[in-house]
């Protein structure tokens with residue numbers, strides 16, 4: 457008996473709704489907890505304020521626009537638009553804390569000369585951070601993510617070897633105006649034996665192959681009127697920066713895929729291919745003038761100079 461009493465509902469002070477079913481089945485009327493009610497009211501108030509401020513309800517084919525707006529510059533014009541995710545993002549990108557800091561640094565870099573930038577660790581840190589991002593967006597498709605280039609097509613920018621010069625000014629000029637090296641095809645000028653000889657000579661300059669009789673004949677072609685190679689590559693074959701002709705005495709190859717060749721014969725073939733075909737619009741370094749601001753180009757020139765052991 458005592459068990460049943462404990463299991464039964466104790467009579468409480470809770471009110472009932474006053475309805476009764478099946479004689480004695482009643483419904484309690486428990487009030488909602490106070491904290492819950494207030495939270496609920498707060499969300500209602502929040503929603504109403506939100507509807508008022510932000511775009512919310514669909515109305516026909518349009519929607520309620522809200523009263524907030526965002527201001528940003530587009531196409532050189534300042535525009536104020538009702539708040540939406542696009543206008544808010546544009547405003548944030550242009551006037552947010554990050555954007556303001558960036559603009560300040562950009563202005564500092566624009567005003568400073570190269571020597572000053574190089575000595576200022578803070579400016580350099582900014583150059584490296586912003587430069588990396590710009591590089592990945594605009595340059596890495598050709599020069600590779602790390603700037604290591606692609607043999608046969610795009611020069612390596614992280615070695616300290618420069619076709620067009622590695623001073624800050626040279627690099628700035630390269631990026632601004634683009635570059636397009638030219639070398640004629642020697643298919644019609646030199647026969648196969650002469651191509652073999654001149655390729656042996658080129659490779660002997662960097663010790664890739666042993667100097668021999670063939671390379672001695674090649675030297676005559678290189679330095680004489682038959683090949684005329686010296687006119688562009690220079691008497692010492694070290695390249696002429698104003699022409700973007702390669703230095704042939706280092707072991708750095710941009711076009712001839714010598715690194716992939718394992719035998720002396722394969723190396724000669726790799727060089728012969730380039731001399732035979734020439735360098736005629738195989739690839740171009742685009743001009744960035746007009747596509748990047750002068751300040752961005754300046755920043756990129758500092759970045760590349762840093763990256764590749766500029767001169």
Ligand code: HEC
Nearest residue numbers: 594595598611618619620621630635636637700739740741
């Ligand atoms: C469409 C491919 C392409 C893109 C994109 C490109 N480059 Fe180049 N870049 C080249 C080619 C090709 C050359 C070599 C041109 C030549 O020697 O004829 C070159 C050469 C250079 C050189 C000179 C290297 C040397 O040894 O003198 C620099 C510096 C350079 N690029 C920087 C950049 C930067 C910075 C960007 C991005 C803003 C960029 N490039 C984007 C293709 C590209």
Ligand code: HEC
Nearest residue numbers: 637638639683685688700701702708709710711712731735
């Ligand atoms: C009109 C100027 C010109 C003449 C003449 C010329 N070259 Fe070049 N040569 C260039 C340029 C520009 C390049 C491209 C450099 C680069 O992008 O790596 C080049 C590239 C090369 C390369 C590839 C270098 C590399 O790093 O992969 C070789 C090898 C070469 N030349 C050999 C010769 C030989 C041999 C002759 C003569 C038979 C010759 N060149 C004549 C301008 C010239």
